[in-house]
Amino acid sequence: MQLAVWTYEGPPHVGAMRVATAMEKLHYVLHAPQGDTYADLLFTMIERRGKRPPVTYTTFEARDLGKDTAQIFQDAARDAVARFNPQAIIVGASCTAELIQDDPAGLSEAMGLPCPVIPLELPSYQRKENWGAAETFYQIVRQLADKSVVREPREGRAARANILGPTALGFRHRDDLVEIRKILALLGVEVNLVAPLGATPEDITRIGHADFNIVLYPEIADEAARWLEKTFDQPAVRTIPIGVGATRSFIADVAELAGADPTPALGDTSSRMPWWSRSVDSTYLTSKRVFIFGDATHAVAAARIAREELGFEVCGLGCYAREFAREVRAEAARCGIEALITDDHLAVEDAIAAAAPELVLGTQMERHIAKRLGIPCAVISAPVHVQDFPARHSPQMGFEGANVIFDTWVHPLVMGLEEHLLTMFREDFEFSDEAGASHHAAHSPRKAAMADPLSEAPVEDIPAPAFTDEPGSLWTAEAERELKKIPFFVRGKARRNTENFAASEGRRQIDLETLYDAKAHYAR
């Protein structure tokens, strides 16, 4: 048993729902008790979908157990096919139905339904949401793809690609897709199919017509892409075009497979991020310490952007999916740190508190953690929240995605000009640094009641949880007061650096001397 308060991923059948809901004319018959329908609200509320997810739940009750739950399943499947007239159905069990072992696969096979039935085996007690989505997509592709397809020779026609991975409830999948289509259009590559998002089962049958696949979200599409590679000899582009550098590599990879000229796509004049990052106002971003946590794809991409495109220092990197731990570990090694692979959000909270970053890039869970710790934060990955489905176009991928990322990550920070003002006026009681950045709620003051700034008496500190004072602090009262004169957004770093310095020097007390010795030691 594992004790969980909040979870990063739902059960695997929710992953299957993300695939089913993304597709058209596919229906999911889910053997499940009352209550499992809660999952519908993820789609209708968080994503604001105006249609019910195409899922029929059998809704068995305690009194049905050991009697006719199998019959209930068959009735539900028959009714669903008659009512919704899908081109194919997927059938499976939620965690409870898995225990009663009714075998939805066998039951539906015996029914002779008038459409293809794709059985799913999603072990609820071992696996989670992303795995469930990947497995579902793989099974759909494997069962529906027309294996007799022979691609006509490349001569005299445009190259064709499948775009694989976008689902319902994905982090900015809708908008990423627009950017990817734009790039493919500039390269003269035809889109054979986008799946699961918007695809019908009939569309899936034509999947073999493409010359190659683009795996946008490996968490969902990698397994299917590997099967397609084997079956249809379709190579895959696996570069994730998040960030300017990655987008350029992606364009180069696609151009190579398509035999196209990458120049028009590489010359996209809407790419503003490189100049925004080089402009002098961004100087203050240099070596900002950033903690990154999310799904592997977005976390790894964020780490690269942070290092190479914004000049941040990555002080923490992790993901919640063990399946993709290898990629994250490799990227962490490049950052010179150890990856945090866990789905325990309390462990993530501890790691963030210990790292004392200046910016957190994470999921909605890290947004809450950062809020509690008083650290600016931007969301980069699922699990998603209603705010992650903005009305405006807001991609992560492509050059426009990089523009969006620049804005989203930089705005929560105290901005360049403001940082100067805070430093200049930090002694001014009317311009208390406790007020934080004026434009951002995440930076609102931690202290409601401010001590009289003119008082000479030591002020009782209410430290941000990230920088908790140990009882019996090494700091002298005088040094502690001096530390408070340092603007709050670098105070945590100054405290930690000084303490590390004191420890390395073997000093037992941190007085004014130690504080300034440490400052000199760390001077860049």
Next chain:
Amino acid sequence: MSALDILDGCAAELERPAAEAQSPVLRERGQREVFCGLTGIIWLHRKMQDAFFLVVGSRTCAHLLQSAAGVMIFAEPRFATAIMEERDLAGMVDAQDELDRVVNRLLERRPDIKTLFLVGSCPSEVIKLDLAKAAQRLGAVHMPRVRILNYSGSGIETTFTQGEDACLAALVPVMPALPADAPAELLIVGSLPDIVEDQFLRLFAELGITRVGCLPARNARNLPAVGPNTRYLLAQPFLGETAMALEGRGATRIEALFPFGVEGTSDWLRAAATAFGVDPALTEQVIAPGRERARIALSKLRPQLEGKRITFLPDSQLEVPLARYLQDELGMELVEVGTPYLHRAHLARELESFGPNVRISEGQHLDRQLDRVRADRPDITVCGLGLANPLEGEGLTTKWAIELVFSPIHGFDQAADLAELFARPLRRRDMLEI
């Protein structure tokens, strides 16, 4: 297809027992679009501030709780899920030993917990994990610091608010005994927001009823006493099991309308006053200011709701008393009143108000019910979060049922707030020009 055709199609399910002579009750079975009883934890853990709810279940249970809670505002809320894994099910480890390990660790980490509920779920019920035994065993270790109780919030046994019923029923056996010769005491049953509970307690004090207990108590270790001189008053319509458990300890129910709106609240207070022998003149004097305030507040909202047709899809069992209030006090027309379960005895007086044309449905066959909504085209449909946007997408105005459970809606001073919950979606529909 007209609504009547559909009703004819379901004729086999129509019954008309003597007690329901006024309205036929349509009973349906099929897909339900309702939460399971675990969801009650969302408000119960806020109400009982010293209690912790540990769901023994699956990842689905944990995901449900965080999705239903909507926002993750608490660093460590007073609920969690012990997620069963393959090795618990395959017998590689003893699930009871695992539970001991999880509970011991939890109680070590959270010394503020004084009452721990082990909450059963669908998977724990299906594998017949004996949580009563676990509660007993762990209780022996952790009492008196922590009292450990258990109930089931599983979807195979409970619907949404029935989770609160199961939880309160689990508290009844540990309520202290009120001696047979003790003076009569009033017990208010059903969790209410503190502000509403305080309003009611003030009114009872003014009526001269001083011995008043509340179940659940704000502090789960400070439960009110119960005995043969307890008269209990249900504040919520979904507490059948709790009521039976209280009767089992000698308490008797005060029959009343549920305290929604001017008339419901008046009737509820009067019934208690009568049971405690309060002078009717005093009763009227005490309730007059609240009645008047509520009447004035409602008079502003009535024009917005009068004549509007409303359908309730089954959700919280609050549907019948709320429908009575909307019909009698705001002049709304009831099209269909769906409820997951119709407690005939507790709702008998509520149902008297319904005319013969009100379609009452119990249970759910979602697709058929949605067909009826589409055929009826009510002005407003009360439904769960999974259905609201899809119905809005079809041009039907909706009200989220869950807000009726989370908001203070009982009593005189909330009567208008309750009406506003229904008026706002209609007003918004009329305001928007896009």
